[in-house]
Amino acid sequence: MQGKAIKYGDNIDTDVIIPARYLNTSDPQELAQHCMEDLDKEFKNKVQEGDILVVGENFGSGSSREHAPIAIKASGISCIIAKSFARIFFRNAINIGLPILECKEAVDGIEEGDIVLVDTDNGIIKNLTKGTEFKAQPFPDFIKEIMKYGGLINYVREKV
Amino acid sequence: MGLTLTQKILSAKVGREVKPGELIEVDVDMVLGNDVTAPVAIKEFEKIGIDRVFDNTKIALVPDHFVPNKDIKSAEQVNIMRKFAKKHGIVNFFEVGQMGIEHALLPEKGLVLPGDVVIGADSHTCTYGALTCFSTGVGSTDMAAAMATGKAWFKVPEAIKFVLKGNLQKWVSGKDVILYIIGKIGVDGALYKSMEFTGNIKALSIDDRFTIANMAIEAGAKNGIFDFDKITDAYVKGRAKREYKVFERDEDAEYSEVYEINLDEIRPQVAFPHLPENTRNIDEVGKVKIDQVVIGSCTNGRLSDMEIAYKILKGKKVHPDVRLLIFPATQEIYLECVKRGYIEEFIKAGAAVSTPTCGPCLGGHMGILAKGERALATTNRNFVGRMGHPESEVYLSSPAVAAASAIAGYIVSPEEV
Numbered sequence: 405m406q407g408k409a410i411k412y413g414d415n416i417d418t419d420v421i422i423p424a425r426y427l428n429t430s431d432p433q434e435l436a437q438h439c440m441e442d443l444d445k446e447f448k449n450k451v452q453e454g455d456i457l458v459v460g461e462n463f464g465s466g467s468s469r470e471h472a473p474i475a476i477k478a479s480g481i482s483c484i485i486a487k488s489f490a491r492i493f494f495r496n497a498i499n500i501g502l503p504i505l506e507c508k509e510a511v512d513g514i515e516e517g518d519i520v521l522v523d524t525d526n527g528i529i530k531n532l533t534k535g536t537e538f539k540a541q542p543f544p545d546f547i548k549e550i551m552k553y554g555g556l557i558n559y560v561r562e563k564v
Numbered sequence: 565m566g567l568t569l570t571q572k573i574l575s576a577k578v579g580r581e582v583k584p585g586e587l588i589e590v591d592v593d594m595v596l597g598n599d600v601t602a603p604v605a606i607k608e609f610e611k612i613g614i615d616r617v618f619d620n621t622k623i624a625l626v627p628d629h630f631v632p633n634k635d636i637k638s639a640e641q642v643n644i645m646r647k648f649a650k651k652h653g654i655v656n657f658f659e660v661g662q663m664g665i666e667h668a669l670l671p672e673k674g675l676v677l678p679g680d681v682v683i684g685a686d687s688h689t690c691t692y693g694a695l696t697c698f699s700t701g702v703g704s705t706d707m708a709a710a711m712a713t714g715k716a717w718f719k720v721p722e723a724i725k726f727v728l729k730g731n732l733q734k735w736v737s738g739k740d741v742i743l744y745i746i747g748k749i750g751v752d753g754a755l756y757k758s759m760e761f762t763g764n765i766k767a768l769s770i771d772d773r774f775t776i777a778n779m780a781i782e783a784g785a786k787n788g789i790f791d792f793d794k795i796t797d798a799y800v801k802g803r804a805k806r807e808y809k810v811f812e813r814d815e816d817a818e819y820s821e822v823y824e825i826n827l828d829e830i831r832p833q834v835a836f837p838h839l840p841e842n843t844r845n846i847d848e849v850g851k852v853k854i855d856q857v858v859i860g861s862c863t864n865g866r867l868s869d870m871e872i873a874y875k876i877l878k879g880k881k882v883h884p885d886v887r888l889l890i891f892p893a894t895q896e897i898y899l900e901c902v903k904r905g906y907i908e909e910f911i912k913a914g915a916a917v918s919t920p921t922c923g924p925c926l927g928g929h930m931g932i933l934a935k936g937e938r939a940l941a942t943t944n945r946n947f948v949g950r951m952g953h954p955e956s957e958v959y960l961s962s963p964a965v966a967a968a969s970a971i972a973g974y975i976v977s978p979e980e981v
């Protein structure tokens with residue numbers, strides 16, 4: 405996948421990714437309308453299909469609301485690169501089939517607007533604007549399986 | 565190498581010794597969802613295409629976030645749960661009138677027990693670790709998969725050990741202990757790890773332990789877990805309707821870090837906006853004026869929290885510039901507060917007392933902040949916009965500090981009122 409980088413800092417919590425006042429719905433398109441709005445009102449205007457979110461430490465901390473990765477995915481983001489993820493956000497993203505990678509060097513080496521190419525199978529991140537390359541931990545096999553089916557539900561449907 | 569308490573429980577489930585970092589699939593003893601997360605899970609469950617849940621006694625559905633329903637959309641969400649519960653004969657669906665905030669309700673009903681593996685589509689599912697079980701928050705998709713298969717996947721966590729020493733000072737409670745610890749290690753200080761509490765745990769009541777385990781997630785932890793002792797036993801007895809198993813850590817278990825926590829040294833704590841790690845001793849807070857005080861939530865809505873609020877508020881008046889909202893966490897706690905005369909004193913003092921709900925804790929309803937307003941709450945999160953307008957502020961404290969501050973009109977130590 406390839407896209408333009410949109411960058412934010414550390415400790416972005418689920419309350420700013422999708423505020424609780426919008427949790428009375430679970431419709432992805434409606435959620436996407438409010439994605440990140442308490443952090444960056446411009447997000448919904450600047451995000452384009454395929455863009456890559458580049459963020460700091462502990463991304464997605466706070467609540468277990470799956471509405472957070474759902475809103476991000478529905479807004480068009482194709483992949484998230486973080487220094488680290490909060491653990492429930494991490495599993496929620498995997499479970500809904502939203503690719504995510506942890507790589508501190510890549511986050512430091514990518515600026516807002518850079519064009520980034522990501523190969524999740526091999527954990528390779530390329531900054532095409534700057535001509536640099538970074539290596540992240542590729543997914544373990546079990547997670548690759550879930551991703552291959554496009555998320556946990558499809559995976560479970562195959563197994564039961 | 566020995567195993568931590570969490571690794572012990574997971575090993576017993578898998579039937580062999582597990583190693584930190586390893587990905588495992590385990591059978592779960594309880595699967596929980598609320599009115600925010602369960603409707604999403606139900607939608608996902610239906611995509612799997614099977615016509616029954618794995619076990620209709622091992623699923624708990626608790627509408628608590630937006631109940632009694634605040635608007636049409638939230639009423640529709642609960643209706644999805646209600647219909648699903650009927651269709652699948654889910655025993656543990658809790659309607660308004662019987663419900664409570666999920667993390668106070670499940671232990672109270674004896675639905676989570678020592679040695680269990682519990683997942684809940686709510687981050688504060690880690691609360692039940694107070695009862696020496698492995699319980700952790702997951703997402704709706706995990707919940708859906710577990711309702712179908714009875715299983716969940718985990719990465720086996722490493723652990724941080726907290727060895728408690730000494731005793732709590734007057735006016736200091738479990739809330740102060742956990743805020744103190746988060747202030748020390750930070751909001752990602754225990755990321756992906758277990759927090760295991762041992763040492764002089766008898767200095768802590770079961771309610772203190774629930775509060776501490778509840779906020780393990782605020783340090784990024786996968787779970788918080790306490791040793792089992794007489795206090796745990798006394799709580800579980802009379803509630804448990806099935807067998808349970810008591811686990812102990814190995815003497816030679818390996819920990820990524822070990823902290824000694826001297827309970828005697830802990831003063832009442834206050835977390836400043838906008839992160840739970842921004843803690844200060846009450847003596848270093850300065851004069852912070854407040855517009856609203858909230859006493860309740862899955863962190864501090866239990867009977868002992870109500871009792872301390874009662875002791876402080878009895879015969880006093882809430883400051884005229886402050887709105888005090890009190891939320892007993894379950895119907896059982898509410899009823900006990902009525903019987904003991906707490907509610908009468910709360911109302912005489914000028915507080916608004918509500919039926920159990922998450923309500924203001926997540927900025928849902930029943931006490932939303934306007935732009936520029938400031939609240940002191942016994943809840944667990946003070947993120948930007950958590951209780952209302954993005955430019956409002958939330959400070960976190962114990963019920964004792966919250967009740968005292970409601971009288972003073974600014975944040976004070978209970979010693980001062």
Ligand code: SF4
Nearest residue numbers: 665861862922925926
């Ligand atoms: S009381 Fe607050 S933290 Fe606890 S479950 Fe409800 S919304 Fe979540």
